[in-house]
Amino acid sequence: MNILLLLYWEFCKIGLFCVGGGYASLPWIQAAVVDDYHWITMTEFIDIFTISQMTPGPIGINAATFVGTKIAGTPGAIVATLGFITPSIILCLLITYLMKKYGELSVIKGTLNGLRPAVVALICTAGLSFIWLSVWDTETIPTNFADFDIKGIIILLIAMIAVRKKVSVITLLFGSGIVGLVLGLII
Amino acid sequence: MNNENQQLDEAVSKLNIVPGTRHFFWVLFKSTFLISAFTVGGGMVIIPLLKKKYVDEYGWINDKDTLDITAIAQSLPGIMAVNASIMLGYKMAGFMGTMVTILATVLPPLITITIIAFFYDLFAHNYYVQMILKGMQCGATAVIIDVGLNLVGKLFKKKLLIPILIALGTFIASLCFNVNPMYCVLVDAIIGLMLLRDPKYN
Structure with a gap:
């Protein structure tokens, strides 16, 4: 398979499965880019983690950019990042649509009333x-x-x-x- | 709700940047890009900064919608800051708003990491770079504290017991016991679903 397509697809999967954000997404990224495909080494992975702690930007985007650059240069970085955010775009727009349609239901309102103080x-x-x-x-x-x-x-x-x-x-x-x-x- | 709309109207008339116009999209892109470019830390750090800009400075969206979106962004898979910017952008200016906020959120780390990949040593060990980052971190801290205190004040002003207890419980769980925010959000959603359906909590 074309390497750019593979990068896109793998990061799509990471974007879809990494629930919990921040450090919770690390094991998912590691499993794909270090363990399965050996795109980067464990040392490089820890480097990304260190860089992410002191540079702006979410660790997920940082990892996607770093891995993408290493595998296929700047196009790789862009494709990996796009892959990572594709599930987010689809899910978020879907939720927004559902909220518009069902947001007035008391169950939804109640749930959100519990979430706001949280x-x-x-x-x-x-x-x-x-x-x-x-x-x-x-x-x-x-x-x-x-x-x-x-x-x-x-x-x-x-x-x-x-x-x-x-x-x-x-x-x-x-x-x-x-x-x-x-x-x-x-x- | 009326009160919040009034607040929005006041803020909009103050700066006069109406959502949907070309000037609005430019200002939205510029401010989101700069916040994303200079904020070290994850979703719960960048969202208060975006809130300060969108709600307090420009009045493009209100407190309630921002908090709802933050909670949903936390619960969905993917990167929280990206999820939040997608939904905030949509709420403010539809699909075009989403495209603008997502680009402005993702581009800065993409550019930064591409550059830093080349200068890693300089970056990691240079004292002055460290001090600039430290300064910006303190600046972000001040904004988060301000936004947090402001929201806590509003929460207590409503004098509703259960929401205050939820906030306290979540605060203690996440601060003292390091409970993953995902689980906090899940439990609080269930409490809300069972106990907070009455319209007075809306």
Whole structure:
């Protein structure tokens, strides 16, 4: 089979079966690209994981891009990414259509009423684990709160004030990056 | 609901970018692209940033629809950020909206990884690059906290016991016991299905 078609099809399958998002999708990707097809080695797979932790973008897209590039250059990267998101597009548009048609049913409304507070809680959890990461450099609850990173606290405080002053999100991201660089130069 | 529509109207008239126009699609692409390009972290990180932009800054969509879409995006297979951007785009401006948001979400990591594949060492070990990333991470943290607190405030203002308990339970489960968000969402959906069908919870 044409290698581009194979890439597309394999990543289509990964996109369809990786439920749970984020790290939950790792085993699926690993099973296909490392174990079944040997497109990349386990070391390279761990590298992708490391890169993904510090670069923007979902790990799934990062893995698809990396593997695609390695197998068939930039066309490979594009085809693998397209394959990955094809099931998402179909499923999401289907759900949107169904919601339009049946969204007024009380069972659906009830379910969503239960989900909304859950999402609020999950956003708060993400916020807290990001505070741990920014100030204490750990992904879980810090074991020693006295061992904090002063630079993290300063940038976070400045950013909090900026958010209160209604600075636009993108300006804020750029600005915090610059503050980080400046602090790195002087401290 | 009326109240939320009013909020939307105010925000729209403030910035005057009407969904569906050419200018709207350009602004939508630009802001989604930049957020996707400079946000390190998964779905639950990028969605509050998109929410801040779409809901609070431009008023293109409301809180309730954004939370519904986030919950559905979490439960479907695939990449959560991509799922959410597909549905947010559709809700705001139909199929064209979807095409714009999905392209703007996927292109930045595609470009970044292609470039980084060549400069991996520089990227992984350079102190200044690390500090810029650290700064941007703190910036994203501030936005997530702001969005989280804002939503918690609204939740408590409604003074409905069960939704507050669901939020608390989910928060404790995911923070203290590391329960996979998928299972949290599944359990809360069942609770909602059984206990929250009354219109006062809508």
